[in-house]
Amino acid sequence: MLRFILRRLLQMVGVVFVLSLLVFLWLRALPGGTVSAILGEKATPERRAALEKALGLDQPIYVQYWEFMKRAARGQFGASTGVQPGVDAMQVFIQRFPATLELSFFALLFAIALGIPLGYMAARRKASWFDNLSVVGSLIGVAVPVFFLGFMLKYFFAIQLHWLPVSGRQDPGIDATRITDFFVLDGILTREWDAVWDALKHLLLPSLALATIPFAVIFRITRASVLDVMDEDYVRTAESKGLTNKVIRGRHVLRNALLPVVTTIGLQTGGLLVGAVLTERVFSWGGIGEAVQVAFTRRDYAVLQVCILMAAVTFVIINLLVDIAYAVIDPRVRTR
Structure with a gap:
């Protein structure tokens, strides 16, 4: 290992x-x-x-x-000339990275929590109305642009129904204590539950908008992987031995079907971190995605350097962790 x-x-x-x-x-x-x-x-x-x-x-x-x-x-990329003039570019990244990481985490949480169970159930009910409806829903999730979905979510749930905030990470009127700059985590650590609830409300719409594409990809990969595993000889052998459905699903189907899903989740995580530009602009989120967009517009090369390079390093580290997780799940990978 x-x-x-x-x-x-x-x-x-x-x-x-x-x-x-x-x-x-x-x-x-x-x-x-x-x-x-x-x-x-x-x-x-x-x-x-x-x-x-x-x-x-x-x-x-x-x-x-x-x-x-x-x-x-040494982390020295120069001073920002457009995003936050005069501020060190690395400091701009450090200030904004928690916002992008928090948004990406909740988006991935939605994608995994919905994609894997729905993909598994769709595979178990192949060609049923549930399977067909789920596949159509996943195709829509890939086809609809994130910025368009973000505007639609804002229009219905924030402007028309007034259920959720329109933009931002937290209501400016809340006097929340900052420790890590992860607003939900800070509220939990300080037991400021009003701040936690407000941060979660602000997170819901952008997380859902950002989660649509990774959800669709994880759903499709899970469904296809489960279908492949269910046709394997060892699954039929387990069924012929009279093992319970719980044992067959957990030990033989899910464990083997999750191997490509783990890789997909890792790739989607990196994509979320570096691809949240449109979502952050729609919801005025204030993360590195928004900083990159402003840096392009104002030719802030110092911020562009640090954001692109650090995002690439983050993507590579995530892929390393995925490879390690893959090797833990399937020991055969270690010998390749």
């Missing part, structure tokens, strides 16, 4: 290196560049030359990349 983890860690280092190189080259190929973003209308030739020398942009590209990697290893 230790050799398996070390092998995956080495692969992770290689992936992060390639991603950092791509981010470095891509950002320097964008129109305008860092100097124009910092100087703005004051970008005279003399000032541009002075700033390029100060930032090391007059050096060869490989020297610039080496300096970029050294600064990145």
Whole structure:
């Protein structure tokens, strides 16, 4: 098991290196560049030359990349010029990451809590009205754009029915204590139950909107996997031995069917963390997705660097954890 983890860690280092190189080259190929973003209308030739020398942009590209990697290893990406002018870019990421992580966690919780049970029940009732209805629902979940669903949810439940808040993470009138910047967790730790309830109400609509695509994917993978496992010889052998349905489902069907589902959940988790841009904009969530959108608009390259690179590192770490979980569930994976 230790050799398996070390092998995956080495692969992770290689992936992060390639991603950092791509981010470095891509950002320097964008129109305008860092100097124009910092100087703005004051970008005279003399000032541009002075700033390029100060930032090391007059050096060869490989020297610039080496300096970029050294600064990145220390968490130094420069100051924000557009999202939060003057604030360190890493600090912008640290401030906003809990919001995205909290939203992604609850969206994934909805997707798993609904996708796996419904996928299993649909497979057990293949070709029934329940199966057909579930498949149609999952297709709709993939087809409907997240931003459109978000606006629809806001219109019906927030504007028309006034059941839930329109946007934001918490009512500004609530004097909540901040410990971790995860609003629900902070309320639980401080036993401020009004803050917990208000944070959950704000989470419900954006989480549901963000959960639609991962729910549909997890549902389809679970259904297909359960159908495949139910046709295996060892399941029929277990049935012929007279084992109870509970034992067959738990020991033979679900355990083996969950292997591809675990991988799917890991990929969807990474996708949620890096792909919540539209949802955060619709609900004014204030996470890294919204920061990336603002950074693109205002050419804030420091924030773009840290958000994209840290999101990529998070995605790679999640995939490493998925590989480890996969190896725990199926020991055969460790030998591959």
